[in-house]
Amino acid sequence: MSAGTIPARPRVTIAGLADMRSQRQPIAMVTAYDYPSAQIAEAAGVDIVLVGDSAAMTVLGHESTVPVTIDEMLMLTAAVRRGLRTPLLVADLPFGSYEISDEQAITTAQRFIKEAGADAVKIERGGTSVERARAIVAAGIPVMGHVGLTPQTASTIGGFRAQGRTAEEAVAVFRSARALQNAGCFALVFEAIPSAATEAMMPLLHLPIIGIGAGPATDGQVLVFHDLLGIYDGHAARFVKRYAELREPMITAVAAYAEDVRTHRYPAPEHEYSMPAAETQLLIGLLPEPAHPGDAVSGITPSPATA
Numbered sequence: 001m002s003a004g005t006i007p008a009r010p011r012v013t014i015a016g017l018a019d020m021r022s023q024r025q026p027i028a029m030v031t032a033y034d035y036p037s038a039q040i041a042e043a044a045g046v047d048i049v050l051v052g053d054s055a056a057m058t059v060l061g062h063e064s065t066v067p068v069t070i071d072e073m074l075m076l077t078a079a080v081r082r083g084l085r086t087p088l089l090v091a092d093l094p095f096g097s098y099e100i101s102d103e104q105a106i107t108t109a110q111r112f113i114k115e116a117g118a119d120a121v122k123i124e125r126g127g128t129s130v131e132r133a134r135a136i137v138a139a140g141i142p143v144m145g146h147v148g149l150t151p152q153t154a155s156t157i158g159g160f161r162a163q164g165r166t167a168e169e170a171v172a173v174f175r176s177a178r179a180l181q182n183a184g185c186f187a188l189v190f191e192a193i194p195s196a197a198t199e200a201m202m203p204l205l206h207l208p209i210i211g212i213g214a215g216p217a218t219d220g221q222v223l224v225f226h227d228l229l230g231i232y233d234g235h236a237a238r239f240v241k242r243y244a245e246l247r248e249p250m251i252t253a254v255a256a257y258a259e260d261v262r263t264h265r266y267p268a269p270e271h272e273y274s275m276p277a278a279e280t281q282l283l284i285g286l287l288p289e290p291a292h293p294g295d296a297v298s299g300i301t302p303s304p305a306t307a
């Protein structure tokens with residue numbers, strides 16, 4: 001069945017996500033960073049697409065999420081917008097783009113809505129981020145929170161490590177989650193939190209919780225596009241499940257192309273454009289005389305010795 005024959009799914013809304021939580025209908029979320037990955041997420045029928053600042057690592061090759069800029073994230077988000085219709089489009093606000101003041105947070109969030117077409121933004125952590133979330137929501141922009149392993153501040157939490165593994169730490173995660181809920185967030189990401197801790201918190205929260213490495217008790221799951229497709233070369237976290245191993249076939253395809261070029265198997269006749277024979281004859285008359293033997297071959301500058 002071609003995509004055109006499938007009836008259009010209604011757009012996913014924030015109210016619709018709340019309904020999914022109350023009806024215990026799991027929410028599927030995936031990251032995307034460009035037009036083709038957005039089209040794939042659309043065709044796959046996911047509920048939420050996140051333009052994650054993980055782009056810093058998966059797309060831009062940085063070692064953490066910290067270096068990605070607002071302008072880089074805007075460019076990626078705008079590309080995803082062009083490939084997406086149905087899922088809710090959430091954009092990560094990058095490190096340094098919302099922490100300074102409510103004014104900075106609102107200004108940055110507005111750019112993602114106005115310039116890139118995001119439906120909502122996501123910010124990390126409790127603490128001062130709770131006030132930022134409240135301010136952005138008050139400015140009319142939906143906010144998703146993110147607690148547990150917060151990669152933007154990995155250096156202050158001991159690296160890319162699970163959070164809330166002691167009762168005391170788990171209570172701190174819960175307090176952040178509850179504060180973000182009270183600040184008006186429409187959903188939260190729980191990242192790298194023991195399943196038992198997540199399970200204990202779920203009945204105490206009323207908004208959709210999307211987990212990544214937070215066990216099965218959450219209302220939904222999120223995975224990074226490149227991780228689930230097997231095209232990310234870096235270390236895979238414990239929570240990653242690979243649904244495909246696309247890196248090897250991609251390398252094989254590009255290597256086959258290079259080999260075809262080197263052995264003159266590409267391009268074949270079906271890849272060529274044709275020209276009427278009479279036009280070719282006319283062209284030869286119009287072009288300068290071919291070079292004489294010993295002259296420079298076209299495109300190659302003669303060396304002083306042979307010139």
Ligand SMILES: Nc1nc(=O)c2c([nH]1)NC[C@@H]1CN(c3ccc(C(=O)N[C@@H](CCC(=O)O)C(=O)O)cc3)CN21
Pocket residue numbers: 053054057058065149151160161162163192224226227232235236237238239
């Ligand atoms: N490709 C990719 N996938 C991600 O899920 C992801 C990113 N990049 N970049 C931003 C953050 C970083 N994330 C990460 C990265 C590594 C681990 C990891 O390897 N953790 C170890 C140690 C856990 C522990 O001991 O507590 C693991 O084995 O899971 C976890 C989350 C999640 N996010």
Ligand SMILES: CC(C)C(=O)C(=O)O
Pocket residue numbers: 031050051052053054055092146189191212222223224
């Ligand atoms: C892993 C998800 C939640 C994320 O924040 C990202 O991809 O940047």
Ligand SMILES: [Mg+2]
Pocket residue numbers: 052053054065092151
């Ligand atoms: Mg992120």
